[in-house]
Amino acid sequence: MKKATMQVQRRRFTAIGPVALALAGSAACNAISGAGSIAFDGPCDCSNPICTSTHTCVETVPMGWTGPFALYDGPAAQNPGCGGYFPMSVYKGQRDISAPDAGCSPCTCDEPVGQKCWFSTVPHLDGTLYPITVQNAPCNDAETGTTIVDVPLDWDGSCYALNYTPGGMDCSEQPCHQRVTVDRLQVSGGSCTASTQAPILQPVAWDTVGEACAGAMPGAGCANMDETCLPIPQGPFHAGLCIMQEGEKSCPTTGVFSEQHIFYDAAMDTRGCSSCTCGAPMGGTCSATVTMYSDAMCTMNNLLATLHPTSTDEACADLTGNPRTQGRTAAFDPVSGGACPPSGGQPTGTTTPVDPTTFCCIPQGLPRP
Numbered sequence: 001m002k003k004a005t006m007q008v009q010r011r012r013f014t015a016i017g018p019v020a021l022a023l024a025g026s027a028a029c030n031a032i033s034g035a036g037s038i039a040f041d042g043p044c045d046c047s048n049p050i051c052t053s054t055h056t057c058v059e060t061v062p063m064g065w066t067g068p069f070a071l072y073d074g075p076a077a078q079n080p081g082c083g084g085y086f087p088m089s090v091y092k093g094q095r096d097i098s099a100p101d102a103g104c105s106p107c108t109c110d111e112p113v114g115q116k117c118w119f120s121t122v123p124h125l126d127g128t129l130y131p132i133t134v135q136n137a138p139c140n141d142a143e144t145g146t147t148i149v150d151v152p153l154d155w156d157g158s159c160y161a162l163n164y165t166p167g168g169m170d171c172s173e174q175p176c177h178q179r180v181t182v183d184r185l186q187v188s189g190g191s192c193t194a195s196t197q198a199p200i201l202q203p204v205a206w207d208t209v210g211e212a213c214a215g216a217m218p219g220a221g222c223a224n225m226d227e228t229c230l231p232i233p234q235g236p237f238h239a240g241l242c243i244m245q246e247g248e249k250s251c252p253t254t255g256v257f258s259e260q261h262i263f264y265d266a267a268m269d270t271r272g273c274s275s276c277t278c279g280a281p282m283g284g285t286c287s288a289t290v291t292m293y294s295d296a297m298c299t300m301n302n303l304l305a306t307l308h309p310t311s312t313d314e315a316c317a318d319l320t321g322n323p324r325t326q327g328r329t330a331a332f333d334p335v336s337g338g339a340c341p342p343s344g345g346q347p348t349g350t351t352t353p354v355d356p357t358t359f360c361c362i363p364q365g366l367p368r369p
Contacts, residue, residue, distance in 0.1 A: 045219020240362025284338025
């Protein structure tokens, strides 16, 4: 089975301390009130009453986690990227994977090779084959006596004269040798070569991207020493700050970081097509020329009858003079036609997100201090 494995959009995050290092200096705090713009000479943090809509006190990041970060969680086309209070991109991932099944071509089989034309007669319990019979009535008449004529199981069709029956004998008050019959033939064996698959894979797509941004400068003004004043993410970013840990993790059972967001670095792509196979050949036909002689050398002067059985019909020829039936030869024609039924060529495999990273965020509806 043809399969394809790919890793897509692999990104890793850059871990930073519990409080992100600032990339920019303090900025003057400008707030908009009903009376217009009010300027505050100094950094905007939790100590400034006009900055309550832009900053908040955040509890200490739990052990084993990194952050806090501003997190974008949404369509790629709407991601504004990191900037403002959070200028540093530390992680990019994705989720909600989608990928169509592999495109598979119809399976086909080449023409059969190695088919064999042989008698349809079932071998006797002693391992002998009796495809030829000599009977005491002409062709198309009912017979009341039959003499079977054997051939070796591995007969190559050359002159074979063992186990013959003498002529001039009566069977049920009728001459024993009035006709000779050869059983119908059958086609067996053979195989076909199956076509190969070359799966067509459409690119893996992700409906949702995630980007974590850091770099905010901590400020003052939090009454609790276990809290840090940080900017509140704005715009299309998740409204609550988030913490991060590699792997698929449960969020802390205590504290405010309780809303889980999971993103993935890559996809394991095992899409492909099942291999094409071919069943046994069917529908082939063949014929043979079987000749009966009255001597053991199969000479033309002693030819009794020439018969042409096929894979659809037996053959019968009348005999004259109630002769001895001894030598027999056979020549099998090549098998004609036939085809192998194809199977396979079905889509297989899946695309599975791998290498997860977990974010736990302050829920958007949680009141901010």
